[in-house]
Amino acid sequence: MKTLKIIKIGGNIIDNDDALQEFLNAFARITGPKILVHGGGKLATRLAQKMKVEVNMIDGRRVTDAGTLDIITMVYAGKINKNVVAQLQANNCNAIGFSGADGNTIVSNKRLVKNIDYGFVGDVKEVNTEILVLLLNNAITPVFCAITHDENGQLLNTNADTIASELAIGLSTVFKTELYYCFEKNGVLEHVEDDDSVIENINTATYKTLVENKVIFEGMLPKLNNCFHAIHHHVQKVCIGKSDMLFNAKNKHTTITK
Amino acid sequence: MKTLKIIKIGGNIIDNDDALQEFLNAFARITGPKILVHGGGKLATRLAQKMKVEVNMIDGRRVTDAGTLDIITMVYAGKINKNVVAQLQANNCNAIGFSGADGNTIVSNKRLVKNIDYGFVGDVKEVNTEILVLLLNNAITPVFCAITHDENGQLLNTNADTIASELAIGLSTVFKTELYYCFEKNGVLEHVEDDDSVIENINTATYKTLVENKVIFEGMLPKLNNCFHAIHHHVQKVCIGKSDMLFNAKNKHTTITK
Numbered sequence: 016m017k018t019l020k021i022i023k024i025g026g027n028i029i030d031n032d033d034a035l036q037e038f039l040n041a042f043a044r045i046t047g048p049k050i051l052v053h054g055g056g057k058l059a060t061r062l063a064q065k066m067k068v069e070v071n072m073i074d075g076r077r078v079t080d081a082g083t084l085d086i087i088t089m090v091y092a093g094k095i096n097k098n099v100v101a102q103l104q105a106n107n108c109n110a111i112g113f114s115g116a117d118g119n120t121i122v123s124n125k126r127l128v129k130n131i132d133y134g135f136v137g138d139v140k141e142v143n144t145e146i147l148v149l150l151l152n153n154a155i156t157p158v159f160c161a162i163t164h165d166e167n168g169q170l171l172n173t174n175a176d177t178i179a180s181e182l183a184i185g186l187s188t189v190f191k192t193e194l195y196y197c198f199e200k201n202g203v204l205e206h207v208e209d210d211d212s213v214i215e216n217i218n219t220a221t222y223k224t225l226v227e228n229k230v231i232f233e234g235m236l237p238k239l240n241n242c243f244h245a246i247h248h249h250v251q252k253v254c255i256g257k258s259d260m261l262f263n264a265k266n267k268h269t270t271i272t273k
Numbered sequence: 274m275k276t277l278k279i280i281k282i283g284g285n286i287i288d289n290d291d292a293l294q295e296f297l298n299a300f301a302r303i304t305g306p307k308i309l310v311h312g313g314g315k316l317a318t319r320l321a322q323k324m325k326v327e328v329n330m331i332d333g334r335r336v337t338d339a340g341t342l343d344i345i346t347m348v349y350a351g352k353i354n355k356n357v358v359a360q361l362q363a364n365n366c367n368a369i370g371f372s373g374a375d376g377n378t379i380v381s382n383k384r385l386v387k388n389i390d391y392g393f394v395g396d397v398k399e400v401n402t403e404i405l406v407l408l409l410n411n412a413i414t415p416v417f418c419a420i421t422h423d424e425n426g427q428l429l430n431t432n433a434d435t436i437a438s439e440l441a442i443g444l445s446t447v448f449k450t451e452l453y454y455c456f457e458k459n460g461v462l463e464h465v466e467d468d469d470s471v472i473e474n475i476n477t478a479t480y481k482t483l484v485e486n487k488v489i490f491e492g493m494l495p496k497l498n499n500c501f502h503a504i505h506h507h508v509q510k511v512c513i514g515k516s517d518m519l520f521n522a523k524n525k526h527t528t529i530t531k
Binding site: 065085091117146 | 323367368370404427
């Protein structure tokens with residue numbers, strides 16, 4: 016089995032033109048099959064303000080009404096995705112941009128309304144890997160934005176971390192998959208303010224303790240749940256840290272193990 | 274050689290949700306390899322107005338400054354392209370959205386400034402068909418928006434009619450290609466106000482006469498130049514008319530011959 020790297024980048028790279036260009040230059044030089052998954056950053060919020068579409072947040076999560084879905088589709092699948100693809104091409108990395116609708120690669124269910132109606136938000140139901148395998152075996156690099164579809168013509172806003180982990184799980188039947196979550200910190204931190212206090216390894220048992228002791232909380236919880244979901248479903252390696260971890264073996268980061 | 278149909282649709286379908294849905298339902302049922310190319314319609318202009326980006330037209334052609342290119346990328350490659358792909362998936366047509374940057378499929382040169390600076394507008398330099406052939410042979414339908422790139426990281430606004438004809442020419446080494454331009458009229462008209470006055474066949478000689486007699490003028494000239502460029506470069510069949518021509522053999526339309 017060949018190794019496939021699935022790398023997710025977030026707002027700290029997406030929102031900074033220089034950081035994005037530097038990352039893409041380095042990403043393009045990673046050898047072997049690879050997939051890039053990108054979040055949306057602050058651009059969507061800025062466009063919503065310009066267009067006077069109200070940004071509605073509940074518990075820190077964006078509510079995706081029809082107007083917001085349009086904006087997300089324009090920014091994530093249009094502006095960000097196509098510019099990333101064009102920059103990768105300039106670095107001799109033959110990329111193709113994807114939403115989950117493209118190639119029917121990621122099918123989601125619209126989230127059911129319980130207490131809160133999050134609108135057009137999708138929870139991943141299935142990943143179809145046949146076309147991705149075909150492209151990866153032909154030296155193409157898929158670049159995914161955080162949009163999926165329901166197979167009935169509806170696009171759905173979907174968490175980029177989840178897209179990355181589901182791709183890593185889905186493709187683990189064909190590749191030895193490695194999942195890298197890049198964000199603004201060196202990893203999961205013992206002390207949130209101290210970027211040197213990286214916890215280099217977290218397993219299921221130590222994770223439980225870290226949550227109980229409230230070392231891990233808020234936004235890190237869903238990220239780590241995605242990590243453990245992946246490592247328990249045939250993903251070979253899961254890491255969290257600054258994107259430097261990909262290019263410099265000495266760079267501290269957190270590795271998730273069973 | 275298998276036959277490949279390349280179908281271009283414009284604003285009269287893109288701007289009308291019902292017309293678009295009806296067209297995509299029918300398009301999905303076309304058997305054999307096919308590619309859809311879509312223009313942008315009026316959405317980009319409307320978004321530019323909402324965002325207070327000035328729309329600058331010279332001789333009826335949009336000048337593409339950086340702000341306008343962003344809007345075009347968001348609307349064409351984002352909103353329109355992804356919704357078209359999702360609707361095709363809902364009709365069991367496995368589509369993947371493309372700009373010319375994706376798969377490095379269409380490379381353009383930024384148009385040189387002579388008298389007028391059209392900004393980020395690209396003239397097609399080359400079409401790379403390898404990935405498209407791979408996908409077409411795996412029952413995937415590429416859906417192209419009217420954006421290309423220069424291989425140096427710059428996206429470029431490119432005429433959708435030209436994209437369709439260049440794809441038809443480029444793929445003619447592998448497929449017997451047929452090119453269909455769908456627009457709001459039944460074809461090239463003898464009398465511009467009379468939709469029944471379709472000129473059913475135009476060849477190089479009669480075209481010359483029609484232009485001299487000013488039966489063909491303005492916006493029809495570049496469209497027909499694309500048609501003749503295609504028919505003189507190994508495209509087997511070139512037709513202009515309402516999209517009905519694709520689904521009903523009796524529907525009048527214009528066929529271009531050498």
